[in-house]
Amino acid sequence: MPKVRPLADKVLIRPKKEEEKTAGGIVLPDSAKEKPQEGTVVAVGPGRLLDNGNRAEMGVKEGDVVIYSKYGGTEISIDGEDYLLMDEGSILAVKE
Amino acid sequence: MPKVRPLADKVLIRPKKEEEKTAGGIVLPDSAKEKPQEGTVVAVGPGRLLDNGNRAEMGVKEGDVVIYSKYGGTEISIDGEDYLLMDEGSILAVKE
Amino acid sequence: MPKVRPLADKVLIRPKKEEEKTAGGIVLPDSAKEKPQEGTVVAVGPGRLLDNGNRAEMGVKEGDVVIYSKYGGTEISIDGEDYLLMDEGSILAVKE
Amino acid sequence: MPKVRPLADKVLIRPKKEEEKTAGGIVLPDSAKEKPQEGTVVAVGPGRLLDNGNRAEMGVKEGDVVIYSKYGGTEISIDGEDYLLMDEGSILAVKE
Amino acid sequence: MPKVRPLADKVLIRPKKEEEKTAGGIVLPDSAKEKPQEGTVVAVGPGRLLDNGNRAEMGVKEGDVVIYSKYGGTEISIDGEDYLLMDEGSILAVKE
Amino acid sequence: MPKVRPLADKVLIRPKKEEEKTAGGIVLPDSAKEKPQEGTVVAVGPGRLLDNGNRAEMGVKEGDVVIYSKYGGTEISIDGEDYLLMDEGSILAVKE
Amino acid sequence: MPKVRPLADKVLIRPKKEEEKTAGGIVLPDSAKEKPQEGTVVAVGPGRLLDNGNRAEMGVKEGDVVIYSKYGGTEISIDGEDYLLMDEGSILAVKE
Helix, strand or coil, X not given: CCCEEECXXXXXXXXXXXXXXXXXXXXXXXXXXXXXXXXXXXXXXXCCECCCCCECCCCCCCCCEEEECCCCCEEEEECCEEEEEXXXXXXXXXXX | CCCEEECCCEEEEEECCHHXXXXXXXXXXXXXXXXXXXXXXXXXXXXXXXXCCCECCCCCCCCCEEEECCCCCEXXXXXXXXXXXXXXXXXXXXXX | CXXXXXXXXXXXXXXXXXXXXXXXXXXXXXXXCCCCCEEEEEEECCCCECCCCCECCCCCCCCCXXXXXXXXXXXXXXXXXXXXXXXXXXXXXXXX | CCCEEECCCEEEEEECCHHHHHHCCEECCCCCCCCCCEEEEEEECCCCECCCCXXXXXXXXXXXXXXXXXXXXXXXXXXXXXXXXXXXXXEEEEEC | CCCEEECCCEEEEEECCHHHHHXXXXXXXXXXXXXXXXXXXXXXXXXXXXXXXXXCCCCCCCCCEEXXXXXXXXXXXXXXXXXXXXXXXXXXXXXX | CCCEEECCCEEEEEECCHHHHHHCCEECCCCCCCCCCEEEEEEECCCCECCCXXXXXXXXXXXXXXXXXXXXXXXXXXXXXXXXXXXXXXXXXXXX | CCCEEECCCEEEEEECCHHHHHHXXXXXXXXXXXXXXXXXXXXXXXXXXXXXXXXXXXXXXXXXXXXXXXXXXXXXXXXXXXXXXEEHHHEEEXXX
16 A cells, blocks of 8 residues: 555546456547546545534545546556546546 | 435536437537537436535426536546536526 | 426526517517527526535526526427527517 | 616616716716716615625615716616616715 | 715725816826826725625725726716716725 | 725835845755745735635735845835835745 | 744645655656646644634645645745645645
8 A cells, every 4th residue: 555645635546457448348549549547545534614613525435446537646656556646526437 | 326425516417319310309409510519417416515504495496307518518438328517506597 | 388498597598589679668679680598587596506515596587577598508409489598698578 | 768777786877968968077088988987876676685684774875976987887788778787896986 | 974884895086177186196197198096085985895784994084095906896876967986996095 | 005905905015125134044955056945024905806706815014124036026116115015925934 | 844834824835745645655647747736734824714714724734645736835935945835725644
């Protein structure tokens, strides 16, 4: 597990590798050859701070397999592995 | 039923196929030859999180046949079928 | 009556036809030759959801003859008739 | 009086005609030759809906002679007369 | 005094004339040759309407000599005199 | 002390002169040759008006030496001295 | 420790030097050759002022090693060392 704690409503995602994708049932037709838009949540922030001082509950949790917008996220590399750090709002759905 | 759970106010839609459309009474003149703007809701998110901590009630439900804006949504493919994941705000009306 | 239920603050409008317009007293000089900006409300949404969970009351109702901004709305066709689906905010006034 | 009821914070204005303007004391130097920016309020909307469900009080009333921004408003014609429909926010001041 | 009542948070300003400026201690170096950015408040609006229904208190009053942003305001002419109508937010400071 | 009272959250700053800067420990590498980004607060506004009618407390006070964004502020000259009038939000930090 | 007190939700960061980075496990592939996106928090502001008059709690503290967006921050130099002053919102995560 990477030792990175996302802030606010940020989510750390390990993108699905190309070979895994062929096995799974979900592919993203338009951009499948460009870069994966499916991945696994490995860490979530504490939630966006609301104006009343509370934090908004996060809609995803560690381990969720998610589909995300191809424009979301910043690529980072941790111990040689590639990850994405993105706002929760860039995540579209959870695969169940 | 696709095993995909939309987040927040996202809605998963199965676009109407071209042949189905000719039979139905509703067509969209300008863009009818480009891509369908009518479809069936197959899954809805829990609603946008309000600042008071509650979630906004969704205006559409599973099974609704909807008309949506042609600029809304991200195309995804699940088990070989094409779907659209879009914000509820991109849905204009429900056909009854 | 078209069987379409607008969402949120959307309004379904049947644009006035050109021949009807010559008879009526209201014409829109700049764009009269391009497309009508007057029409009849045929269905209204339940209102925009407010942050307190209520819905904003709609300012127009079925049967209202309205003047609308020429940049508002999406054209749809229902049973061979053309309609416009637009935000209530694109409606400028009601003719009485 | 035109039979048009503005919505929300919209205001219906009858622009001052050029000949009237020469007689009055207020002229607008830069754009005086282009189009009038002074007129008389002939109808006002009920006010913008606030988030608490009330409506914001309108700052102008029928009969007010107003100075308005030259970028505000949509031109409409009612019974052969030209009028402007604009947001109250495009009205700068009331002449007393 | 011009008979013009500004709306909301609008302020009516009589710009300082060039000759007055040479006598005063404040000049605006970059744009001094283009147009004055100092003037006297001759009328103020009732204040911007807040969401709770009250009006925000105005920070300037009649008679204040103010420094304003060179991009603020609309020029109007009243009885042959030039004035500026601008949002209070375009006023930077009051000279004391 | 200049006789200028900033409005709302505006701050009046006397920029540090080039010769002073060489002596001090803080320089701004990228733009040091263009214009100073360090200065002394000489007057502060009463604070931005909040929606509840109170004013937001200012984070800087007279005499503070501050570092500010190079895109903030309007240059004015008072009694032959150059000053900057800027939003508090353009001030990044206070030197202690 | 630099004697600089950030305002509001600003954070002062000492960017990790290139040689340090090779030793650590986290590198940022796309822009690693351009400029570091990892650093140590050396000072934090008191938090953004909320509309209720309180301040939002900061999500980072002195000593945190953080990953930040490459578009965030203003470079400043203190006593010959380079630092970045950025909004907390430009910080993506904390390395643990």
